[in-house]
Amino acid sequence: MIKESELILNPDGSIYHINLRPEQVADTVILVGDPNRVPRVSAYFDNIEFSTQKREFCTHTGTYKGKRLTVISTGIGPDNIDIVINELDALANIDLHTRQPKEQLTSLNIVRFGTSGSLQADIPVDSFVLSSHGLGMDNMFHSYKDSPKVRELAMEEAFIAHTGWNPLKGRPYIIACGQELKKRLLTDKVFEGITGTAPGFYGPQGRVLRLPVQDPGLNDKLHSFNYNGHRMTNLEMETSAIYGLSKLLGHQAVSLNAIIANRPTGTFTKDTKKVVEDLIVYGLEQLAK
Numbered sequence: 001m002i003k004e005s006e007l008i009l010n011p012d013g014s015i016y017h018i019n020l021r022p023e024q025v026a027d028t029v030i031l032v033g034d035p036n037r038v039p040r041v042s043a044y045f046d047n048i049e050f051s052t053q054k055r056e057f058c059t060h061t062g063t064y065k066g067k068r069l070t071v072i073s074t075g076i077g078p079d080n081i082d083i084v085i086n087e088l089d090a091l092a093n094i095d096l097h098t099r100q101p102k103e104q105l106t107s108l109n110i111v112r113f114g115t116s117g118s119l120q121a122d123i124p125v126d127s128f129v130l131s132s133h134g135l136g137m138d139n140m141f142h143s144y145k146d147s148p149k150v151r152e153l154a155m156e157e158a159f160i161a162h163t164g165w166n167p168l169k170g171r172p173y174i175i176a177c178g179q180e181l182k183k184r185l186l187t188d189k190v191f192e193g194i195t196g197t198a199p200g201f202y203g204p205q206g207r208v209l210r211l212p213v214q215d216p217g218l219n220d221k222l223h224s225f226n227y228n229g230h231r232m233t234n235l236e237m238e239t240s241a242i243y244g245l246s247k248l249l250g251h252q253a254v255s256l257n258a259i260i261a262n263r264p265t266g267t268f269t270k271d272t273k274k275v276v277e278d279l280i281v282y283g284l285e286q287l288a289k
């Protein structure tokens with residue numbers, strides 16, 4: 001039995017941070033960073049059967065073209081992903097009354113609709129990237145004992161050697177996306193590549209305002225990393241954590257990225273709203289097929 005201090009429930013029986021009960025969540029879950037993106041996704045739903053918000057975790061559940069979907073905001077960063085994926089899994093796979101894992105486990109489909117910066121000049125602003133892999137520079141996933149079982153260890157070694165990675169920043173980890181779900185979400189409208197997940201927006205992604213960074217050449221090394229034809233396409237702050245925890249817990253996960261910045265060319269989209277809207281429409285259509 002999992003103790004009350006470890007699996008925390010609110011007085012209404014909902015789980016601590018995301019504030020949801022099991023019946024309020026669909027088996028296909030869309031994750032977005034920004035809470036304001038949740039109503040923009042659910043605006044396309046046929047109906048919204050349930051909505052709630054606690055802190056940065058805003059949730060709408062409904063149907064899109066008859067398919068039941070939940071969209072939930074995670075806020076920013078891998079630490080928040082640790083909360084959201086563990087709590088979503090607990091709702092699906094732990095009996096909250098007996099506080100025991102269920103015998104029959106449910107595999108969720110988890111899709112991120114995120115924004116991101118491109119690392120390649122030929123992947124322009126306003127395009128979409130599907131993350132074939134999440135490359136975590138954030139360390140969160142190393143807290144889990146079985147993480148080596150799902151990581152791409154040879155690719156990690158190649159990345160560490162290529163970048164001359166400073167071990168003070170921990171060990172980068174690489175996880176592949178859910179292959180079954182990818183088949184539904186990848187089309188010729190979408191670039192595919194390795195997505196780097198950083199534990200911060202400025203220094204960890206090589207942005208210098210007033211503080212110099214530990215490795216000023218890092219983004220060039222990310223740009224030129226290539227492992228058996230897999231290149232790094234973009235940087236953001238959640239994908240590796242989503243992929244790692246989903247894989248360990250038995251869920252399918254895929255990240256779709258709306259490219260709003262291009263780091264090599266130094267450009268930023270003229271219309272963030274439109275590219276995010278286009279990605280929402282694309283992702284929903286593919287999920288409903």
Ligand code: R1P
Binds near residue numbers: 033034077115238
């Ligand atoms: C940083 O501005 C945030 O935007 C990106 C990053 O991953 C980070 O969360 O994604 P979202 O727009 O989905 O939050």
